[in-house]
Amino acid sequence: MRLADVSDEALLAGSDPAAFEEFYARHVETLLGFFRRRTRNADTAADLTAETFAAALSARRRYKPEAGAAIAWLFGIAMKKLADAQRRGYAEQRARRRLGMERIELSDADIARIDALGEGTIASALLEALQPDQREAIRAHVLDERSYAEIAVEQDVSEAVVRKRVSRGLATVRQRMGARR
Amino acid sequence: MTEDFVTTLRTQLREAAEREARRSPLMRALPRPRSLVWAGAVAAAAVVIALLAATLGGPPKPLPTAPAPHVVARLAIADKGGLVSTGFGSLWTYDAVSGDVLRLSPDGSVVARIKTESDILDGWAGAGAMWALSNTRVYRIDPETNRVVARIRLPLPTRSHNAVVTFPGAAWVLGVDGMQGIDLKTNRLRPLVAGERVPTGFTADATRWYVTDRDGELTTYDGVTFRQLDRVRLPVAGLPLVAAGDDVIVSSAAGVAAVDPKTGALRWRTNLGVSRANGAAAGLGAIWVQGTPVSGRDQLWKLDPKTGRVLSALRMSDFGVTGMITTRDRLWIMSPTGVLTAFR
Numbered sequence A: 001m002r003l004a005d006v007s008d009e010a011l012l013a014g015s016d017p018a019a020f021e022e023f024y025a026r027h028v029e030t031l032l033g034f035f036r037r038r039t040r041n042a043d044t045a046a047d048l049t050a051e052t053f054a055a056a057l058s059a060r061r062r063y064k065p066e067a068g069a070a071i072a073w074l075f076g077i078a079m080k081k082l083a084d085a086q087r088r089g090y091a092e093q094r095a096r097r098r099l100g101m102e103r104i105e106l107s108d109a110d111i112a113r114i115d116a117l118g119e120g121t122i123a124s125a126l127l128e129a130l131q132p133d134q135r136e137a138i139r140a141h142v143l144d145e146r147s148y149a150e151i152a153v154e155q156d157v158s159e160a161v162v163r164k165r166v167s168r169g170l171a172t173v174r175q176r177m178g179a180r181r
Numbered sequence B: 001m002t003e004d005f006v007t008t009l010r011t012q013l014r015e016a017a018e019r020e021a022r023r024s025p026l027m028r029a030l031p032r033p034r035s036l037v038w039a040g041a042v043a044a045a046a047v048v049i050a051l052l053a054a055t056l057g058g059p060p061k062p063l064p065t066a067p068a069p070h071v072v073a074r075l076a077i078a079d080k081g082g083l084v085s086t087g088f089g090s091l092w093t094y095d096a097v098s099g100d101v102l103r104l105s106p107d108g109s110v111v112a113r114i115k116t117e118s119d120i121l122d123g124w125a126g127a128g129a130m131w132a133l134s135n136t137r138v139y140r141i142d143p144e145t146n147r148v149v150a151r152i153r154l155p156l157p158t159r160s161h162n163a164v165v166t167f168p169g170a171a172w173v174l175g176v177d178g179m180q181g182i183d184l185k186t187n188r189l190r191p192l193v194a195g196e197r198v199p200t201g202f203t204a205d206a207t208r209w210y211v212t213d214r215d216g217e218l219t220t221y222d223g224v225t226f227r228q229l230d231r232v233r234l235p236v237a238g239l240p241l242v243a244a245g246d247d248v249i250v251s252s253a254a255g256v257a258a259v260d261p262k263t264g265a266l267r268w269r270t271n272l273g274v275s276r277a278n279g280a281a282a283g284l285g286a287i288w289v290q291g292t293p294v295s296g297r298d299q300l301w302k303l304d305p306k307t308g309r310v311l312s313a314l315r316m317s318d319f320g321v322t323g324m325i326t327t328r329d330r331l332w333i334m335s336p337t338g339v340l341t342a343f344r
Helices: A008-013 A015-040 A041-060 A070-088 A094-098 A106-126 A132-143 A149-156 A158-181 B005-029 B036-056
Strands: B070-077 B085-087 B091-096 B099-104 B110-116 B122-126 B129-133 B137-142 B149-153 B162-166 B170-175 B178-183 B186-192 B198-204 B209-213 B216-222 B228-232 B241-242 B247-252 B253-258 B265-269 B274-283 B285-292 B299-303 B310-315 B323-324 B329-335 B341-343
Touching: A008 A015, A008 A041, A008 A070, A015 A041, A015 A070, A015 A106, A015 B005, A041 A070, A041 A094, A041 B005, A106 B329, A132 A149, A132 A158, A149 A158, B085 B323, B091 B122, B099 B129, B110 B149, B129 B162, B129 B170, B162 B198, B209 B241, B241 B285, B247 B274, B247 B323, B253 B274, B253 B285, B274 B329, B285 B323
Parallel strands: B085 B122, B122 B162, B198 B241, B241 B274, B274 B323
Antiparallel strands: B070 B341, B085 B091, B091 B099, B099 B110, B122 B129, B129 B137, B137 B149, B162 B170, B170 B178, B178 B186, B198 B209, B209 B216, B216 B228, B241 B247, B247 B253, B253 B265, B274 B285, B285 B299, B299 B310, B323 B329, B329 B341
16 A cells, blocks of 8 residues: 555554655645744744654654544644744744754745745635635636636536625635735 | 755654664663563573574574665755766765866765866766866866866767766767767877667776667677677666676666676566666675655665665655765765765
């Protein structure tokens, strides 16, 4: 079986280094985007991401699949690291030091990518929060670049309804993004 | 050249996970702290068991396994990596983009950057110099002074030469029409020696060339005179990767094979599950192969040179190989992104 076919829970439970690497690859961007959105700083987001995965690597033997999803467990660590950082004013390096991992300096390209992940996460989260009919209409029209007419046929509604769903959904996203800023 | 954050963190985590994995079995095997009385009893019991095992033959021995190679240095020294060679007490390589020839100490630190004013296609140390090939010239660098002492113009058209190869007392430039020797006294090119067959690949050891051709044959030439010594049919379809002792290691389907260049006999063949063998080196008592598996990251395999059996394997941080060589105690691999990694 390929690692790509293995569940998050099985990856964390395995002792093979490749399994944890696969787990990391699946979630690193989500975590970077999450931390970037919460800290508004790419450097801090990168530090917290590295620290979270280092802590997860050290603690993975203590993870019990029956206690919940692996991603929830990872985010539990992430939330704790975030709270610590907000209290101290900086991201600690304890888990990385224990594993002999050096702090990674970010390049301009890294910062741009992490910033984009933060934005992407915001947009994605906001999209997910929409009503299902609005979300599907926006995905079909904006992301998949399909015409209103085509979407209308597929969803068995009039073209005007599709336009209204897209318009209202985007307005909601804009409003929520503005409220956050 | 630096890796991006996500890749670097991935590498750090993998290395940490591998360290943990190596440590864990050892920790499990170690006895927990016991009292001296218990320790004495356990030791006595161990002696008895060992004596019984010696008398009765004991359980079957596990297959011998070698410790996995591990990274001892990882150096980002170029924007685009090239071949790596040794000579004059140094490692030599080049930055294919900037045109710098790099002279490295045995531990990999850069001791000289020698400008050639051009992109470099190929470079090799030998025949009393370091040689660097560009689109239009061959540069000869004096290892005594680290200076370019000759800029040998290549015949037109440009970009029609692709390798420079050296043997003791001889240096050659390979092009699409054949090869030309370099007169080491005058730094002039000798007349073209046209190949009679269409080559598909070559490798060389200290004194010989091994060239494969479209007809599926492997021809051995003298390195200095280019006189043909042997010609055999390859027992497997593949390209030569490295000469190892009396054998030539060639890529073979999903792995590598060892071929006797005198008889064409297949000495061994090992399936590594690769879609491509990117490079190989011989030395430190092993054949080292870097390849791209059908899925997943590139790997480095350490093979027994006599049997081809896999002794150990390691997942690589970098993709691809531009140069691969062994020194007294290390294996060096240069990646296309200019990262030189040392393994032991």
